[in-house]
Amino acid sequence: MGFNETNTSQKIRISLSQKAMLTIEDDMTAFEVPKLTTFINQVISNFWDIAESSIDNYLSNKELELKERLSDSSIDSYSIEQAIQILLKYEKKQLINKTASYTITRFCHEADIPSY
Structure with missing residues (x-):
């Protein structure tokens, strides 16, 4: 299932390393997906709800x-809620640091990415 509606305002640039692009090309061949945008949209559709890159969504889950x-x-519900908030605050900090550690890579492709 891809996303059929094309709206140029929803296009974003995705930076991929050369190794990542080779992996994607191999997977596109293996799964017989002819277009990069179709493949990227399918991956997003399949994994957006568990992806760490969507920090708010990941933390909600x-x-x-x-x-x-x-x-x-x-344990009483108040203590559980307090503990969860402490853990989520730590997790958010870790995810933000992880995201910030990614470097801009050499390979860029445009893909139609839906807004969730």
Whole structure:
């Protein structure tokens, strides 16, 4: 499933290393996907909800996961909420640092990326 609607205002530039581009090209061949934009859109469609690059979405999912795991504990709900907020704050800091550590690479391609 790709995204059929093309709107130039939704295009973004994606920076990829040469190694990443070779991997994508190999996968496109293996999965018989003829267009880069179709492939990129499919990957985003399949993984956007668990991607660490969408920090707010990732943290929301992480919060739900932590609440579910701790719901059967004997700890009071206030303490659980406080602990979760501390963990999420730490996780957010780690994700921001991780994102900032990525360097701009040599290879750029444009792809139609939907707004979530």
